[in-house]
Amino acid sequence: DSGVTQTPKHLITATGQRVTLRCSPRSGDLSVYWYQQSLDQGLQFLIQYYNGEERAKGNILERFSAQQFPDLHSELNLSSLELGDSALYFCASSAGTGPYGYTFGSGTRLTVV
Amino acid sequence: DQQVKQNSPSLSVQEGRISILNCDYTNSMFDYFLWYKKYPAEGPTFLISISSIKDKNEDGRFTVFLNKSAKHLSLHIVPSQPGDSAVYFCAASAKGDKIIFGKGTRLHILP
Secondary structure, three states: OOOOEEEOOEEEEOOOOOEEEEEEOOOOOOEEEEEEEOOOOOEEEEEEEEOOEEEEEOOOOOOEEEEEOOOOOEEEEEOOOOHHHOEEEEEEEEOOOOOOOOEEOOOEEEEEO | OOOEEOOOOEEEEEOOOOEEEEEEEOOOOEEEEEEEEEOOOOOOEEEEEEEOOOOEEEEOOEEEEEEOOOOEEEEEEOOOOHHHOEEEEEEEEEOOOOOEEOOOEEEEEEO
């Protein structure tokens, strides 16, 4: 157990639908990062939050949004889902904002049918 | 546009021999490099890192080499063990920014 909890582990939904992925960071970590891993793709950075504020944005589609709540858990919202959104979505947390000590959760596998 | 490239999708190595995983990068602003290891159904876990002020960092069986002029780094695993079979991600960061990952190399350790 890495200390980073992602729910649900698996999600199957239809095109056009909306889903919410949840991430609870490791205790004491203030940063949360979201990554997407599609077939034949590496871990694509989506977005980073630090202590409730958006800090960095990557290749995140406009149909996707995220937020970090006062208790530091984060949610990634994916809407108007397309088949190509099927992927593994990973959340990572770290104490600070630098590239050190990222701890990843075990991911949410999203399948859009 | 892949800033971190791992051109070998997979690699097979005999148990006990050396495994060498390669990685190239294009962004000259990268100053911190990492390797992560991933088993199926788990998230990536940190393995080893190196700052751009060094050209080598060693941790037990794992050594990372950095060649800044060639924008190339490699991970050496000696000796390779069955538990090393996993996907290895090369990653980099610029000026304390978020980590950018490559596509990964699947390492198979053969008995």
